[in-house]
Amino acid sequence: MPLARRLLLASAPALSLRPAHTQGVGAQGSWPDRPVRVICPFPAGSTPDIAARAVAGHFATAFGQPFPVDNRTGAGGNIGTDAVAKATDGHTIGVSINGPLATARALYPNLPYDPQRDLAPVSLLVRTAQVLVVHPEVPANDVAGFAAHVRGNPGRLSYGSVGAGSGGHLAMEDLKGRFGLDIAHVPYRGFPQATVDLVAGRIQAMVITVAGILPQVREGRARALAVTGGTRLPGLPDVPTLAEAGVPDAESYAWIGLIAPAATPAERVARLSEEARRALSAPAARSALEAAGFEIVAGTPEAFARFIAVETERWGGLIRRLDIRPDA
Numbered sequence: 001m002p003l004a005r006r007l008l009l010a011s012a013p014a015l016s017l018r019p020a021h022t023q024g025v026g027a028q029g030s031w032p033d034r035p036v037r038v039i040c041p042f043p044a045g046s047t048p049d050i051a052a053r054a055v056a057g058h059f060a061t062a063f064g065q066p067f068p069v070d071n072r073t074g075a076g077g078n079i080g081t082d083a084v085a086k087a088t089d090g091h092t093i094g095v096s097i098n099g100p101l102a103t104a105r106a107l108y109p110n111l112p113y114d115p116q117r118d119l120a121p122v123s124l125l126v127r128t129a130q131v132l133v134v135h136p137e138v139p140a141n142d143v144a145g146f147a148a149h150v151r152g153n154p155g156r157l158s159y160g161s162v163g164a165g166s167g168g169h170l171a172m173e174d175l176k177g178r179f180g181l182d183i184a185h186v187p188y189r190g191f192p193q194a195t196v197d198l199v200a201g202r203i204q205a206m207v208i209t210v211a212g213i214l215p216q217v218r219e220g221r222a223r224a225l226a227v228t229g230g231t232r233l234p235g236l237p238d239v240p241t242l243a244e245a246g247v248p249d250a251e252s253y254a255w256i257g258l259i260a261p262a263a264t265p266a267e268r269v270a271r272l273s274e275e276a277r278r279a280l281s282a283p284a285a286r287s288a289l290e291a292a293g294f295e296i297v298a299g300t301p302e303a304f305a306r307f308i309a310v311e312t313e314r315w316g317g318l319i320r321r322l323d324i325r326p327d328a
Helices: 003-011 047-063 075-086 098-107 143-152 167-179 191-200 210-218 266-281 283-291 301-322
Strands: 037-040 069-071 092-097 119-134 158-161 184-187 205-209 223-227 253-261
Touching: 037 047, 037 075, 047 069, 047 092, 047 119, 047 210, 047 253, 047 266, 047 283, 075 092, 075 098, 075 119, 075 253, 092 098, 098 167, 098 253, 098 301, 119 143, 119 167, 119 210, 119 266, 119 301, 143 167, 143 223, 158 167, 158 191, 167 184, 167 205, 167 253, 167 301, 191 205, 191 210, 205 210, 210 223, 253 266, 253 301, 266 283, 266 301
Parallel strands: 037 069, 037 092, 158 184, 158 205
Antiparallel strands: 092 253, 119 205, 119 223, 119 253
16 A cells, blocks of 8 residues: 555644734634645655645544545646645645745745745654665766766766755765765656656656655665665665765765745644644654654644744855756
């Protein structure tokens, strides 16, 4: 049974933290009085979609209303995140990732929303190390060999990501800057199509979440060279970390958080955060997410805001230093 379906069944029975005004109609105590959209800015089956469905089923039980997931894809997650930022119906929340929440402002001068002004952090849900993978025909078994191959074929190779500003995009751009690599970026709406193209050889490399590539690595349809986290992964015990591969201070994670429009009342944000922690602490949901390579975080709105501020400073600095563009 697909992971997203199992999660749904298991759970069924520096952003602004200023005080918010009441959002939408109805008294605070009666919320929600109709279904609440959970906007996911990536396709069904993607890791943000999996995380969204992990909490949506629990929310339906806890709040007594349906919480349908609405997949609004495009622009590296910015389209769906913008839809959350602009929602005024009082019954819209969303999930989003590194790019739209922490790095989009540095990449897009005309971003249609301001993450700090227009969004309220609810909870950092999960994070996961990523894996540098290559197509099996790439003659490299480690990071140094990959860098040498790319340098020997300047401008001839390409790598995929789930969009400009995503964890995978910036991790690869960091490697490009460190090793002086000329390899083209190909953005996708989500990891499923990127994985298909990697396996088919239409792109040669990718930094991708573990959940998005582990089956293909185990089947020999992709080769894992290094993981971006601080420790090796249980599912890939023979794959070194970037630090072990000779790339220091490059630790990074892809992460997914729960957000709401900035006008959402603080009490509602706190309740959503509390219920998100309960959803992810359920044994079935925790087991399924951890099996897919996720680390459960599920913190407070204040902790999430601090985390975003740190990520914004780190990756915004990289974007400015390397002059990374959305189409890089």
